[in-house]
Amino acid sequence: xxxxxxxxxxxxxxxxxxxxxxxxxxxxxxxxxxxxxxxxxxxxxxxxxxxxxxxxxxxxxxxxxxxxxxxxxxxxxxxxxxxxxxxxxxxxxxxxxxxxxxxxxxxxxxxxxxxxxxxxxxxxxxxxxxxxxxxxxxxxxxxxxxxxxxxxxxxxxxxxxxxxxxxxxxxxxxxxxxxxxxxxxxxxxxxxxxxxxxxxxxxxxxxxxxxxxxxxxxxxxxxxxxxxxxxxxxxxxxxxxxxxxxxxxxxxxxxxxxxxxxxxxxxxxxxxxxxxxxxxxxxxxxxxxxxxxxxxxxxxxxxxxxxxxxxxxxxxxxxxxxxxxxxxxxxx
Amino acid sequence: xxxxxxxxxxxxxxxxxxxxxxxxxxxxxxxxxxxxxxxxxxxxxxxxxxxxxxxxxxxxxxxxxxxxxxxxxxxxxxxxxxxxxxxxxxxxxxxxxxxxxxxxxxxxxxxxxxxxxxxxxxxxxxxxxxxxxxxxxxxxxxxxxxxxxxxxxxxxxxxxxxxxxxxxxxxxxxxxxxxxxxxxxxxxxxxxxxxxxxxxxxxxxxxxxxxxxxxxxxxxxxxxxxxxxxxxxxxxxxxxxxxxxxxxxxxxxxxxxxxxxxxxxxxxxxxxxxxxxxxxxxxxxxxxxxxxxxxxxxxxxxxxxxxxxxxxxxxxxxxxxxxxxxxxxxxx
Numbered sequence: 247x248x249x250x251x252x253x254x255x256x257x258x259x260x261x262x263x264x265x266x267x268x269x270x271x272x273x274x275x276x277x278x279x280x281x282x283x284x285x286x287x288x289x290x291x292x293x294x295x296x297x298x299x300x301x302x303x304x305x306x307x308x309x310x311x312x313x314x315x316x317x318x319x320x321x322x323x324x325x326x327x328x329x330x331x332x333x334x335x336x337x338x339x340x341x342x343x344x345x346x347x348x349x350x351x352x353x354x355x356x357x358x359x360x361x362x363x364x365x366x367x368x369x370x371x372x373x374x375x376x377x378x379x380x381x382x383x384x385x386x387x388x389x390x391x392x393x394x395x396x397x398x399x400x401x402x403x404x405x406x407x408x409x410x411x412x413x414x415x416x417x418x419x420x421x422x423x424x425x426x427x428x429x430x431x432x433x434x435x436x437x438x439x440x441x442x443x444x445x446x447x448x449x450x451x452x453x454x455x456x457x458x459x460x461x462x463x464x465x466x467x468x469x470x471x472x473x474x475x476x477x478x479x480x481x482x483x484x485x486x487x488x489x490x491x492x493x494x495x496x497x498x499x500x501x502x503x504x505x506x507x508x509x510x511x512x513x514x515x516x517x518x519x520x521x522x523x524x525x526x527x528x529x530x531x532x533x534x535x536x537x538x539x540x541x542x543x544x545x546x547x548x549x550x551x552x553x554x555x556x557x558x559x560x561x562x563x564x565x566x567x568x569x570x571x572x573x574x575x576x577x578x
Numbered sequence: 579x580x581x582x583x584x585x586x587x588x589x590x591x592x593x594x595x596x597x598x599x600x601x602x603x604x605x606x607x608x609x610x611x612x613x614x615x616x617x618x619x620x621x622x623x624x625x626x627x628x629x630x631x632x633x634x635x636x637x638x639x640x641x642x643x644x645x646x647x648x649x650x651x652x653x654x655x656x657x658x659x660x661x662x663x664x665x666x667x668x669x670x671x672x673x674x675x676x677x678x679x680x681x682x683x684x685x686x687x688x689x690x691x692x693x694x695x696x697x698x699x700x701x702x703x704x705x706x707x708x709x710x711x712x713x714x715x716x717x718x719x720x721x722x723x724x725x726x727x728x729x730x731x732x733x734x735x736x737x738x739x740x741x742x743x744x745x746x747x748x749x750x751x752x753x754x755x756x757x758x759x760x761x762x763x764x765x766x767x768x769x770x771x772x773x774x775x776x777x778x779x780x781x782x783x784x785x786x787x788x789x790x791x792x793x794x795x796x797x798x799x800x801x802x803x804x805x806x807x808x809x810x811x812x813x814x815x816x817x818x819x820x821x822x823x824x825x826x827x828x829x830x831x832x833x834x835x836x837x838x839x840x841x842x843x844x845x846x847x848x849x850x851x852x853x854x855x856x857x858x859x860x861x862x863x864x865x866x867x868x869x870x871x872x873x874x875x876x877x878x879x880x881x882x883x884x885x886x887x888x889x890x891x892x893x894x895x896x897x898x899x900x901x902x903x904x905x906x907x908x909x910x
Binding site: 383 | 641772782802811826828843846
């Protein structure tokens with residue numbers, strides 16, 4: 247018995263002794279090509295986690311915030327939540343006979359998505375409210391879970407949860423392994439993301455921040471329910487992102503990750519704090535493996551953000567150059 | 579060397595083997611008298627943490643929500659945040675000469691608090707907006723930190739952070755030691771609680787939910803700031819509590835702790851979920867060591883809640899009977 251114990255403990259001791267050396271040689275970001283972007287991440291993490299360093303940041307303050315659309319998963323041909331809403335219009339149409347004469351629903355039902363979007367954000371808001379409200383929160387969650395499990399991206403035919411960026415999944419894991427608490431701060435709907443964000447990104451519901459519609463507490467047959475109302479509660483984009491971060495996290499993040507001008511204020515707010523700060527833009531430069539767009543895009547435009555990143559020395563990821571793979575399960 | 583290693587490991591092994599037995603004999607709730615209340619807590623925690631049990635709840639879902647005023651700290655002679663606001667009226671008066679002719683401020687400045695409150699919640703709202711808005715979030719945080727460090731309770735002369743309930747501090751620790759994530763869900767202001775909640779309760783800012791006023795993102799001399807506006811953002815009381823829990827946590831809690839009818843919907847929402855659930859009311863029954871009030875109180879009324887607790891078998895803590903001490907540092 248004693249001999250066995252000794253062996254077990256000796257083995258344990260060797261493993262423990264071995265781990266710091268091992269950690270340095272294991273690549274936590276294998277889908278990132280060697281280069282400035284990858285190096286800047288590793289250096290920042292080393293800086294804030296080195297005990298005794300003047301730039302050491304206690305784990306409780308290691309808050310990292312990530313945009314979702316275009317930063318953690320793709321956003322072409324349009325925001326995936328909008329594709330979800332368009333699918334919902336078709337599914338719900340039999341319960342809404344009035345929709346066949348009512349825009350933007352009528353155009354959606356005729357298959358004319360471009361026509362449906364004629365009024366821009368007004369059209370989008372009507373489609374969202376018409377498909378996301380008028381049910382309990384539990385009912386909506388079931389609808390999202392069903393869609394995310396069965397729907398396929400129109401061009402790649404993959405499930406949407408496989409349209410996430412493998413290098414960003416590694417980055418989320420790497421930050422958490424270094425004591426960071428990772429949050430999503432998205433213009434998308436909180437309740438559209440929460441049902442699957444924990445499984446796909448490792449981000450629990452309470453760390454998912456986004457846009458929301460109002461809900462109302464009601465008693466139905468003695469049971470409390472929350473009913474979703476067709477009324478905007480909060481639009482989590484641009485100036486809204488620092489506001490939401492403040493109201494819901496209550497600490498200024500030390501690292502922020504985005505891909506568009508909608509994330510600019512979040513990156514400004516993050517980097518304006520004291521001590522070491524990190525900001526990164528994902529730049530969509532890979533028309534072959536993903537999509538290429540920036541200054542002139544109607545969704546996910548990155549224009550002022552590119553200029554400010556240049557001026558302030560923020561990291562800009564060139565997807566084509568910096569990422570070995572884009573999506574999970576690709577060959578490296 | 580080998581001999582030393584063996585000793586170290588043997589010692590480690592004994593400590594490891596010894597810990598389960600030790601855990602059962604250590605009392606994690608030493609300020610709670612033996613009785614139904616204490617026993618119900620311990621049984622609930624044992625139920626949800628026992629691996630292999632059908633009632634086992636994974637740590638990620640062990641969400642516990644606590645009201646603050648009257649549940650974690652006292653709320654007499656009035657909500658402490660209101661005492662803070664009254665102090666602020668006096669401090670800010672020189673910058674607001676108009677206040678000496680303007681109610682409710684004029685009454686406050688004359689020392690007539692009762693007169694100032696003549697219009698009830700309308701008066702309260704005016705005092706809150708007049709003292710909590712019109713500055714940046716960083717400025718407000720500094721004001722709260724200064725007040726909480728220096729102000730004293732009018733009758734006990736203690737710092738407000740020592741007007742917290744020792745048995746509830748132990749309960750927070752006990753739940754966290756058993757894998758629970760503890761949240762505050764208060765009618766009080768988020769930004770009034772966050773500066774000290776982590777130090778006093780061990781609850782980090784991102785787990786403090788409460789009422790809030792709106793804030794606006796602005797650039798001042800090239801630096802981003804958040805400015806507090808005199809406009810209600812969310813009132814986190816009654817029906818608002820389940821709404822806030824849903825919007826900010828996104829999971830239904832499995833345990834809820836309150837002291838008033840303002841917490842009733844939170845307890846209803848929590849206990850209506852599937853699987854094991856726990857609800858507890860703190861009943862203020864100790865006029866000698868704290869205060870005694872319930873069905874007829876104007877602040878912190880517990881009336882419908884007492885009836886529903888009785889009907890549904892929720893735990894009701896009798897402060898006089900169930901708690902050995904009320905505040906920290908009292909002799910047991």
